[in-house]
Amino acid sequence: MMQIAVIGAGYVGLTTAACLAEIGHEVSCAESNVQKLELLKRGALPFFEPHLEELVQRNRQAGRLSFTSTPEAIARSHAIFICVGTPPLENGEADLTAIEGVARTIAQQATGYRLVIEKSTVPVQTGRQLQRHLRLYRRAEFTYDVASNPEFLREGSAVEDFFHPDRIVIGVESPNAANAMREIYEPILEQQFACPVHASCEDRSVPPLVITDINSAELVKHASNSFLAMKISFINLIADLCEAAGADITKVAEGIGLDRRIGASFLRPGIGFGGFCFPKDLQAFVRIGERLGLDFSLLREVEKINLRRVDQFVEKVRRELWVLRGKKIGIWGLAFKPDTDDIRFAPSLAIIQRLLAEGADVSAYDPQAMTKAKEELPEIRYCQNPYEAVEGAEALLLLTEWEEFGHADLERVRRLMDRPLLVDGRNMLAREKVIAHGFQYIGIGQSAEVGAVALA
Numbered sequence: 107m108m109q110i111a112v113i114g115a116g117y118v119g120l121t122t123a124a125c126l127a128e129i130g131h132e133v134s135c136a137e138s139n140v141q142k143l144e145l146l147k148r149g150a151l152p153f154f155e156p157h158l159e160e161l162v163q164r165n166r167q168a169g170r171l172s173f174t175s176t177p178e179a180i181a182r183s184h185a186i187f188i189c190v191g192t193p194p195l196e197n198g199e200a201d202l203t204a205i206e207g208v209a210r211t212i213a214q215q216a217t218g219y220r221l222v223i224e225k226s227t228v229p230v231q232t233g234r235q236l237q238r239h240l241r242l243y244r245r246a247e248f249t250y251d252v253a254s255n256p257e258f259l260r261e262g263s264a265v266e267d268f269f270h271p272d273r274i275v276i277g278v279e280s281p282n283a284a285n286a287m288r289e290i291y292e293p294i295l296e297q298q299f300a301c302p303v304h305a306s307c308e309d310r311s312v313p314p315l316v317i318t319d320i321n322s323a324e325l326v327k328h329a330s331n332s333f334l335a336m337k338i339s340f341i342n343l344i345a346d347l348c349e350a351a352g353a354d355i356t357k358v359a360e361g362i363g364l365d366r367r368i369g370a371s372f373l374r375p376g377i378g379f380g381g382f383c384f385p386k387d388l389q390a391f392v393r394i395g396e397r398l399g400l401d402f403s404l405l406r407e408v409e410k411i412n413l414r415r416v417d418q419f420v421e422k423v424r425r426e427l428w429v430l431r432g433k434k435i436g437i438w439g440l441a442f443k444p445d446t447d448d449i450r451f452a453p454s455l456a457i458i459q460r461l462l463a464e465g466a467d468v469s470a471y472d473p474q475a476m477t478k479a480k481e482e483l484p485e486i487r488y489c490q491n492p493y494e495a496v497e498g499a500e501a502l503l504l505l506t507e508w509e510e511f512g513h514a515d516l517e518r519v520r521r522l523m524d525r526p527l528l529v530d531g532r533n534m535l536a537r538e539k540v541i542a543h544g545f546q547y548i549g550i551g552q553s554a555e556v557g558a559v560a561l562a
């Protein structure tokens with residue numbers, strides 16, 4: 107058992123804190139946002155993430171997890187995980203203000219030895235800056251090691267990803283730091299825990315541990331996200347080609363993905379990637395690559411393709427509805443992906459903003475993200491359920507593939523709409539099924555010609 111501080115109680119920090127407590131560590135989680143901290147101290151969560159609430163409750167009650175201020179968490183702990191945000195600056199570089207702030211607080215508050223662990227996603231060489239900063243601002247009695255431990259969790263399955271990661275990557279430059287990191291993750295590496303997600307979990311596979319230097323660990327994270335973003339933009343480009351040439355992206359993606367060298371994941375076309383990771387990490391990776399003198403135009407293109415998705419999707423809607431002014435449009439899904447309430451950089455918001463700019467009348471429903479969306483987009487109508495969102499609508503746009511939408515009563519939806527037009531931005535619903543219910547269906551990368559042949 108180790109005394110651990112987690113700084114920043116966001117999607118990554120709170121998950122990390124609760125899961126580390128669950129595997130037996132004593133965790134002090136610090137949050138600088140006073141409202142969030144108060145909420146956490148009262149036992150409530152500032153965001154939605156499956157299974158996290160019960161984990162937080164259980165470990166608070168067991169006395170292994172507490173919420174406090176940053177200086178107090180630092181004072182109590184041997185290891186400090188930095189999990190603060192690294193949002194994009196205007197020029198796309200990562201804004202490291204919060205990281206710098208935490209480093210300075212650690213240097214000024216800590217006494218004795220501390221292991222300082224970067225978990226936030228940061229550009230390569232941030233660890234070096236961190237070491238320098240800790241040295242410059244430290245008090246005499248403070249010694250430290252720095253480690254990088256990039257986080258790969260996916261919102262919506264964050265708890266599961268902590269317990270069953272594909273790999274654990276650790277960047278260290280001293281045996282002390284390596285040993286301490288191994289000790290922290292020992293229950294995961296030795297599969298000695300009761301899985302909090304599946305009561306009868308039989309997955310006992312041991313995740314590979316990748317130990318490397320700090321720069322390389324930092325690079326693993328940016329390179330992984332950029333590669334996945336590249337896969338998404340690639341399949342979106344091929345989807346456009348399917349529409350232009352008369353082919354079906356679903357089949358093309360299936361055919362590509364069955365090649366084991368490629369794999370089927372991230373080959374789903376749609377309205378583009380969003381969220382707090384891919385868009386900003388891709389941009390930051392391009393900027394650091396160029397700053398170090400490399401030509402990163404490959405990844406610039408990935409970004410460009412993604413930005414075009416929103417315009418192309420709105421154009422599809424415009425082609426059908428002709429004039430958008432005054433048209434009632436129903437939206438299913440606001441979160442950047444299902445099973446989260448996160449709307450940061452969600453393509454749905456960009457699409458709605460375009461529709462509003464052209465005078466459309468928008469009603470939306472999302473199972474989890476409406477509270478957050480209301481702050482960003484107060485001018486649309488928020489509905490209690492998917493059916494209310496389509497009343498009198500001339501088009502239904504499916505923008506997030508929540509499981510709930512797959513079970514919707516399409517007969518009822520059609521009857522409620524003024525015009526049964528369904529534009530599926532995620533290719534979630536089966537085209538033939540939707541058409542059989544009397545809808546006009548427009549998906550991504552599915553040429554109408556091919557559909558007609560398949561149906562004939």
Ligand SMILES: NC(=O)c1ccc[n+]([C@@H]2O[C@H](COP(=O)([O-])OP(=O)(O)OC[C@H]3O[C@@H](n4cnc5c(N)ncnc54)[C@H](O)[C@@H]3O)[C@@H](O)[C@H]2O)c1
Nearest residue numbers: 114115116117118136137138139190191192204226227257
């Ligand atoms: N969200 C994800 O899916 C995900 C996955 C992997 C990695 N990451 C990376 O992890 C980092 C955090 O992401 P997130 O989604 O959790 O962000 P977030 O915005 O949800 O959480 C960051 C939290 O840190 C708090 N904070 C900022 N400065 C602080 C300080 N000095 N002391 C205490 N708290 C402070 C903020 O108030 C906020 O609550 C980012 O670098 C992100 O790129 C995110």
